[in-house]
Amino acid sequence: MPLHVTVVDDHSAVRLGMKYIIRDWMPEAAVSFAENMPELLRLLSSKFIHIIVLDINIPGGNHFDMIKMIRDIQANVRILVLSAYEELLYALRYIDLGADGYLQKDSREDEIKEALNTVFRGKKYLSDDVKEHLLQRRLNHGILSGDNPLQRLTNRELEVCQLLVQGKGVTEISKALFIHTSTVGTYKGKIYEKLNVINIRELMDKFNFHHIGAGQK
Template sequence: MIRVFIIDDHKMVIGGMQLLLKDAPDISVAGTALSGEEGIEALSRTEADVVLLDINMPGINGIDTCKQLLETHPNLKIIAISMHKESSLIRLMLSNGAKGYVLKNAGQDEVIDAIKTVHNGQMYLDETVNTIVVNSVASGNRQKTESPFPTLSKREKEILLLILDERTTQEIAEKLFISFGTVETHRRNMLIKTGARNTAGLVRISLEYELHK
């Protein structure tokens, strides 16, 4: 029996994954957590073989959660479950120890196949993710070699420039005519893309690698 642990900050996603795995005869859900911190703590006392891990989470993001889990549980097989399709982010997750990467719109057969594949010691990329990585390599993906980070979107750069200008979240929201929550979502996505632990780290990295340009 393959014991699976699910970490995602959305209860609906966790519920959906549990439903997908409910009828798999050789897979059981050993537990769930709504944050990286909660998952790390729970897995210190819960036996699991495979972890389905979201990337975009408040607090400790999926990349850092992956690294921390593998430091204490080197035999865990971790599969990133995400909506992010940037090739650089995919490579970043894999370089930090994940053995698989599956998009959240994957079907039941695909999720089960991913779990069984990584449990058997092999790497698993779903078809879409594999195509993204292959195309990235084939096209040469000439993002600045000194920057290991995914490219920021136009809106993310707009918000980053205002952060560098020491604007508050509310001031940024008013300036760009978007909601407070939307600003925070973009900020969180930038933290995940850069691996920064907080806004100060994001500012440092953005200046060092000129991500705001």
């Protein structure tokens, strides 16, 4: 069976660029596309896929349950996250949740091929920057003075924070995350406290400054 790689991204230029890189990396590979999470789940239900190159910021996605949703359908598929989100904030979270690798969209072509090779062999891929970050944290007993303040948030708090910054109200957030409105209020209070902000404008400024890597989407 030829290698089947699915690129999941809602931008056609990214999908076509990844197809070029994948075919250059492994010419015999079959490449398919999905533009959103429901489309990916339908594809997983109908075809065997070896590797998914996944942008986590897609319609119907952009939450930490995405990895579980994928593995509930195909448990052994390799998942390489390719995102504009800051890797020092997100990489280890997604690895812990079951992704096989994390790479930022501004990575060089040879880095992307190295990541594909690594996850294809069944190993975990992290960039040199993330590895250095982990090493420095270990040497400093788990503390880095220059840490991104968003790292203080739990996964759920980070999800709530994202929605708050998007302008969602408490009721909208409770429906989106299937939690009670009072729970959303509790998370909101913890977010404000951990990030040392007092209103949504301060939250938006701090979040936008630390959240996106490389000035991308």
